[in-house]
Amino acid sequence: MASTATFSGASGNVSLGGISVASITGWTLNVKGDVREVTDSNSTTTSEFIPEGHYSWDGTFEGWLADGTATLTVGAAAAALVLTMASGHTFGGSAIITGKSAVTQVKGTDAIKVSYTYQGTGALTETNS
Numbered sequence: 001m002a003s004t005a006t007f008s009g010a011s012g013n014v015s016l017g018g019i020s021v022a023s024i025t026g027w028t029l030n031v032k033g034d035v036r037e038v039t040d041s042n043s044t045t046t047s048e049f050i051p052e053g054h055y056s057w058d059g060t061f062e063g064w065l066a067d068g069t070a071t072l073t074v075g076a077a078a079a080a081l082v083l084t085m086a087s088g089h090t091f092g093g094s095a096i097i098t099g100k101s102a103v104t105q106v107k108g109t110d111a112i113k114v115s116y117t118y119q120g121t122g123a124l125t126e127t128n129s
Contacts, residue, residue, distance in 0.1 A: 005031045009085045019072060027061035027083055029091055031124065057093070057120035059083075062101075065112045072097045078121050088129035095120045 007029040034052040061083070065071065074097050081095035101115035 004033075007031075007083075007085075007091065009083065024061060024063040026063075027059065029057060029059040029083055031055060031057045055124075057124045058098075058118060060115060060117050062113065062115035065114055071114065072100070072116060074098065074100050081118060081120070090127045090129070091124060092127075093120050093124040094122050 009024075009027050033055040035049040036052050037047060038050050039047045076097060078094040078096045080092065082090055082092045084090045095118040097116055098119050099117035
């Protein structure tokens with residue numbers, strides 16, 4: 001069983017391995033901590049849990065790619081991921097792109113809407129600004 005904290009942003013930026021996705025329209029970050037149930041015969045009305053000390057993190061981001069901008073590769077080696085909220089608050093760590101939505105052409109423009117999923121690997125850092 002795991003407990004989850006979810007963060008999201010409607011603006012800011014996402015960069016992975018030095019590639020920035022311009023005009024981010026949204027991103028999510030899920031941080032899940034593992035817990036172990038320790039309910040015993042002395043627990044009469046509620047379940048009891050203790051932290052296992054491990055956590056994982058993953059999420060999604062989407063936005064617009066300008067014409068000619070490189071796209072991110074699904075399943076490539078982990079690279080630095082930085083998620084920035086409009087306030088400047090950041091989350092960062094090493095992540096692997098695990099999925100990519102179908103690319104949608106927008107009539108009359110060179111912009112392409114993309115959506116990615118990612119899996120963090122290793123520590124997640126958080127910086128308040």
